[in-house]
Amino acid sequence: MTDSELTKVSQEELSNIDEFDENVYSSDYKRLIRCTPCPEENNFLVCEYDFSEVSVICDYACSDKTCGYFYLDKEIEVNLPEGITHIGDFAFKGRNIDWLEIPHSLTYMGRDPFALSSIYRIENKNEIFVVRDGSIIDTQENKLIHNIxxxxxxxxxxxxxxxxxxxxxxxxxxxxxxxxxxxxxxxxxxxxxxxxxxxxxxxxxxxxxxxxxxxxxxxxxxxxxxxxxxxxxxxxxxxxxxxxxxxxxxxxxxxxxxxxxxVNQIVYRNFLKSNGITDFYLIDYMWKFNIYGYIKDELFHFSDEQGNNLKREDIGIPNGVIVFDLVNEKYQWLKEKSSCKGKGIAVDGNNHISWIGHNENFYIKVSTNQIVIHKCEAIDDFVEQAQIGRNYNHRARLFGDNNDLPITSIDERWYYYTNKGKIKIICDGDLHPDQFDKIEVKNYKVGLSWKHFIIISKDYKWGFITLDNKYVKPIYSMIECLNNPYFFIVQKPDGCLGIASVYGEEILGTTNRYLNVDVVHCQGLDLIATTENNIYILCCEHDSRGEHDYSYRCSSLEIKPSEIMKLEIGNVYRFNYGRKQKTQFVYILKKDGKHLVFDNYGYDITDSDEYYKWKEHNWEVKNIIYDITPKEEKKIDNTFETSEHLNSADDLPF
Structure with a gap:
């Protein structure tokens, strides 16, 4: 008996079927002639068949021709267990099939068993009947049986x-x-x-x-x-x-x-493929006629639909880098700052190619002769976020006239890379005209966003790219970063020292032969700077209304360090109408026994009403900048706590 004969239902078998019979089997129970699904308990929303005892499902066995009308509009699950070997012609015709499983044991499938049905999912375990692109294909007959x-x-x-x-x-x-x-x-x-x-x-x-x-x-x-x-x-x-x-x-x-x-682009693509040419697709750019692109020998070629090679000038493609996104069988032109929806490809002025990625979000910036390809992934490490705020892991590379070089991403605007031992910097896709020997990057959180201060070295001198992206040419022989990130000690080639801001401004001019800086971190006070002739208070404050995000203040105390016996920063606390208030003062004890008090702005308030309002309240030493008082005389009134010396007397030049 042939495979097709095994699934046929004879006249004798038909004559023995009563119209009210639900499940009808052959005499040996191996062939299912007619079957009604078994409803589950969920209000008959999904039904399933029981094929556990049979190996052959006959023609029309579970179709709309034989199944009860009550079940025709129900979704069914067709789970064909191992042991099923044959499915006959139109076995499930006209049924609403939610899920279909094809077992390994199946060897025969008749005329489309799923004709005029709706199948939503297929799970296949069979090697004869394979599923490709939604199609069930008989590999022995090279026949497409059903597509979903x-x-x-x-x-x-x-x-x-x-x-x-x-x-x-x-x-x-x-x-x-x-x-x-x-x-x-x-x-x-x-x-x-x-x-x-x-x-x-x-x-x-x-x-x-x-x-x-x-x-x-x-x-x-x-x-x-x-x-x-x-x-x-x-x-x-x-x-x-x-x-x-x-x-x-x-x-x-x-x-x-x-x-x-x-048709012709498909025919031509198949012809090219047979000759080792891949990725032949229509280009969707700005033209009103058909232009195609294909790849050969790692180069991108432009062609008409007859296969004739075209030059860029023939079709109006600009020189330099252009980016295509392979979507829906077309090379679609990708605009700057866009993300690839498919498989991106960058083509430089010499038609060299670089693959960007497949179904990934990339930030892309294109300039005349280069492209920055950038991917940004958020890091969820709590400790790292606690230290520097929201952080990112950047992966990027440079492609263009410099030939696909790996680059380091500072953020989605700034990049740098090394070429022939020199560092080059890119901003918004544009290459900085200078090249450098070293680079350091400092991160600053301004509001909810992060900005970057870049320190660069060229010809043994140091310069800045400031927080507002201005370029300060390398003119300094030394730049020293402080624990306070908003200030830097700078030194000119003549040896003179000063203090600069993240905007490249010299807050304290580079005119000092001696400079000692103490980081204070008090409210309204960041640094105490001591020079040969004066003492300065420096402060950085967030300024949302100014030209920059931060404003700086440098106040001179107009007192020579050689006259000082002790300098300390103190906190004063008081309760005013039940509320605790605090302020900071700079306290100076001179060698002649007189004392001076300055506020956070560097104003002398020694005999002012403001100072007398606080004088009777508790004074707590915050920082002792320096102290040459003999140890037995160090104790002062109203001192609750004394911090360690930041500088000893031996370090002072006076």
Whole structure:
């Protein structure tokens, strides 16, 4: 008995079936002749069949022809267990199938068992009947049995020689055009390779097919293959084949198109592929005529649809780098600061290529002769975030006239890389004209965002790229970073010292032969700077209304360090109407026994009303900058706590 005969139901078997019988088996219980699904307990929303005892499912066994009317609108799960070897013709025709599992044991499948059905998911364990791009394909017969795709472009694999009956048919169209709700129907476009020589009856019945492209000319086309395909607009055929297809499909002669737009690029792509040329696609740029691109020998080539090579100047493509995103079988021009939706490719002025990525979010910046390709991933490490705020791991590279160099990303604007031992900096895709020997980056949080202060070295001198992106040429012989990140000690080649800000401004001019800096971190007071002739108070404050994000203040105390016995920073606390208040003063004890008090702005308040308002309250030493008082005389009134010396007397120059 042949495979097809095994699934047939004889007249004798039919005569023994009562119309009220639910499940009917052959005498040996190995063949299922008719079956009604078993409803689950969830209000019959999903039903399933029990195939545990059978090995053959006969023709029409579970179809709308034999199944009870009550079950026809229910979703069913078709879990074919191991042991099922045969499924007959149209076995599940017209059913709403939620899930289909094909077992390893299956060896025979008749005419589309799932004709006019709706299948949503397939799990396949079989090696004879494989699933490719939503199609169940019989690999022994090279026959497409059924396809479940509902939208997008479907290309039938090369090598398929037959498209079976009802193979693209549907129980109902996924979504029809609705004028009132403005919903779009799900369109399906289909490409049939030249290997297909037979298309069965009703192959595309009741499908949301919008266009179909024939690469070759089938020998046989069955009856009513486009029955109920109400969305079908165009049938693309090879040039010169319109007359033949008009004979095969006379009722569709008016929508047969042999202009080549839907066919020739595919034919040519297959020709190029056979010659080792890959990635041949239509280029979607700015032109009104068809231009194609393909890759050969790691170079990008431009071509017309006949395969003639074109130069950039022939088609108006600018010199320098251009980026394409391979989406929907087209090379689409990618604008700056855009992300790749498909497989991105960068092409430089000499048509060298660099792949950007596939389905990843990339930040891209293009200039005349180079491209920065950047990916940014947030780091979720709590400790690191606690130290420097929101942090990122940047991965980037430079591509263009410098030939695909690895680069370091500072953020999505700033990058640097090393070429021939020199460091080059890029900002917004533009290459900085200078090149440097060393680079250091300091991070600053301004509001909710991060900014960067870049220190660079050239010819043994140091300079800045400031927080507001201004360039301070390398003029300093030394730059020293302090624990306070908003100030830097700078030194000129003549040896003179000063203090600069992150905006490159010299807050304290480079005129000092001696400079000692103590980081204070008090409210309204950041640094105490001591020179040969004076003492200075320096402060940095956030300024949302000014030109910069921070404003700086440098106040002179107008007292010579040689006159001082002790200098300390103190906190004074008091309660005013039940509220605790605090202020900071700079307290100086001179060698002649007199004392001076300065506020955070450097104003002398020794005999002021403000100082007397606080004088009677508790004084707590915050920092002792220096102290040359003998140890037995160090104790002062109202001192609760004394911090360690930041500088000993031995360190003082006076």
């Amino acid at each position: 795709s509902s939208e997008g472009k479907v290309t039938i694999p090369d090598g398929v020689v037959e498209i079976g009956e009802y193979s693209f048919s549907r129980l109902e169209m996924p979504m029809k055009r609705d004028t009132y709700s403005h919903k779009k129907e799900k369109d399906l476009t289909l490409i049939i390779p030249s290997t297909v020589h037979t298309i069965g009856d009703h192959a595309f019945q009741r499908n949301n097919l919008k266009s179909i492209t024939f690469i070759g000319i089938p020998e046989t086309i069955g009856e009513a293959i486009f029955e109920e395909c109400t969305l079908l607009e165009t049938i693309y055929v090879p040039k010169g084949a319109k007359a033949k297809f008009s004979e095969l499909l006379p009722e569709y002669a008016s929508i047969i198109d042999e202009s080549g737009e839907g």
